[in-house]
Amino acid sequence: xxxxxxxxxxxxxxxxxxxxxxxxxxxxxxxxxxxxxxxxxxxxxxxxxxxxxxxxxxxxxxxxxxxxxxxxxxxxxxxxxxxxxxxxxxxxxxxxxxxxxxxxxxxxxxxxxxxxxxxxxxxxxxxxxxxxxxxxxxxxxxxxxxxxxxxxxxxxxxxxxxxxxxxxxxxxxxxxxxxxxxxxxxxxxxxxxxxxxxxxxxxxxxxxxxxxxxxxxxxxxxxxxxxxxxxxxxxxxxxxxxxxx
Numbered sequence: 001x002x003x004x005x006x007x008x009x010x011x012x013x014x015x016x017x018x019x020x021x022x023x024x025x026x027x028x029x030x031x032x033x034x035x036x037x038x039x040x041x042x043x044x045x046x047x048x049x050x051x052x053x054x055x056x057x058x059x060x061x062x063x064x065x066x067x068x069x070x071x072x073x074x075x076x077x078x079x080x081x082x083x084x085x086x087x088x089x090x091x092x093x094x095x096x097x098x099x100x101x102x103x104x105x106x107x108x109x110x111x112x113x114x115x116x117x118x119x120x121x122x123x124x125x126x127x128x129x130x131x132x133x134x135x136x137x138x139x140x141x142x143x144x145x146x147x148x149x150x151x152x153x154x155x156x157x158x159x160x161x162x163x164x165x166x167x168x169x170x171x172x173x174x175x176x177x178x179x180x181x182x183x184x185x186x187x188x189x190x191x192x193x194x195x196x197x198x199x200x201x202x203x204x205x206x207x208x209x210x211x212x213x214x215x216x217x218x219x220x221x222x223x224x225x226x227x228x229x230x231x232x233x234x235x236x237x238x239x240x241x242x243x244x245x
Contacts, residue, residue, distance in 0.1 A: 011193035011241045018240060019203030023211070026233030029077050030225065033086035037228035040076075040091045044069060063113070064106040068094035070234070071102055071173040077235035078178075094177065101176045104183040105169070112165040116158050123154025167194035167201075174238040193241050204237070 030037050051058040071094035076086045094102050171190035175181040181189065194201055208230065215222025 011189070011196050012243065013196045014200050014240060016199040016203045018197070018200035018237075019205075020207060022200070022204055022233040022236040022240065023207060023229065025236035026229040026231070029080050029232035029235070030228045032080045034225075034228075036076075036086040036088070037232075038224050040073075040086075040088060041224060041227050043088065043091065060110065063110050064103060066109065067102045067105040067169075067173045067176070068099065070094075070231070071098075071177045073231040074174045074177060074235045074238070077232050081235075081239075094173070098176050098180065101181075101183050101186075102173060105172050105176060105187065108183065108187060109165070109169055116161055116165070119161060120154040120158045123150050123157060164191065167191045170194055170234065171238050171242070174235065175242075178238075179242075197237075197241060200237075204233070 048062050051062045054061075069091060072091040075093040076090035079090060080086055168187040168191040171193055172181075172183070172186040175186035175189055176183065179186075211226055211229075215226040
């Protein structure tokens with residue numbers, strides 16, 4: 001599904017209203033094949049449960065594969081946009097094309113996440129982080145009580161540092177699959193595109209937060225629709241910012 005030999009153009013800078021358009025386009029792509037979208041989300045949910053049966057390693061492996069599955073949804077969006085169907089095999093397309101590069105993106109993402117946890121641990125205390133990771137309830141409450149202000153500060157710092165990591169990841173799977181970019185170049189380009197489009201990304205994030213709250217209220221059932229819409233909106237933002245000749 002990649003476009004061979006396609007020169008990577010500079011990302012376009014868009015107005016703030018583009019953030020609203022991406023969600024609208026995400027809904028339009030979802031509406032083209034709602035049943036397959038819901039089925040694919042459920043398949044990944046069940047797969048995540050099965051993989052997480054293996055403590056720590058299973059969850060880590062699933063996190064590493066996030067760009068692979070993300071690329072699969074992007075391929076599905078391209079198929080829907082060009083008049084094709086959404087087939088379940090699209091979700092696993094990342095395993096067939098540029099898998100190694102997508103996996104490296106996942107490694108960088110996980111490494112960044114671990115670094116953020118270490119930053120949080122510096123503020124909140126390693127005892128609290130260890131208690132959470134091991135599920136030690138006896139040590140968790142005392143650690144929470146002793147580290148209240150430090151936890152709040154550590155959380156704020158961690159969230160602040162998470163933003164550039166997400167910016168570097170946002171377009172990376174699409175750039176790897178459609179443009180054959182290597183992982184580091186894709187993440188640098190993704191970060192640059194996010195900086196150029198800070199305002200539409202901010203509008204998108206705020207609107208997405210509102211939808212996330214609404215989707216969570218009915219026992220999280222709203223996520224069966226919102227998760228596909230979000231996945232499709234990532235493709236919409238990529239297509240908008242990186243127009244193809």
